Amino acid sequence: MTSGFKTTSNYYLELMTNFPPRPISNEEELIATQKRINSILDKGQLNQDEKDYLRVLGMLVYEYEEKYEPIPKLEGVELLKAMIEEDNLQPKDFGRVSRVRNILEGKREITEEEKANLVCLIK
Template sequence: MILGINDAPSYEGLIQEFPPRPIHNDSQLQAAQNRIDALIDLERELTSDESDYLDILGTLVWEYEQTLEPIPDINGVELLKVLVEERGLRQKDLVPIFKAESIVSDVFK
């Protein structure tokens, strides 16, 4: 049975089901994200109470993510170089992927 708008929980009901609290670890983050996903996946338009509740959860997730180490904004060859270095690989280890040592050398120039 799909709940209709009239069957949707109130803001207070949503808070009672899953009280929004500051997030301090990955377990709490996952629980908040699961709750967010459940709201987003509803097969109807969210009520204003649900939208407000979703905003609060989203803010808590965003605030927690700001405390984490930022992911560097790199891609392409720079990303490949970082991955090779982190894994202790040598350029010749990539020859099976690129099919020729000359191509690997060109990529790393």
């Protein structure tokens, strides 16, 4: 009878032994896990064992961040401001400079169509 799992390679066991995946419960563990992920990614071309191992570590990081560091839901003007700050954009990058400036300065409301366009830009 088979278990349905692939035979585990010695290299995969080595990865698991050197940095055993465990649920992340604090910032220190998160940083250590991210450093481990980066050290593997820095190698460049990854083999299947490394990809599988990174997938496990990535799920642990995702689980921690969803629980302890949720991404705030931004809409409308707040989303526009966040995009400008995060991507170092200028009102001219959105097309209609005066319209964007008026929205940012609170002189004009953002329309539903403009909100939808912002959402499309980030997807």
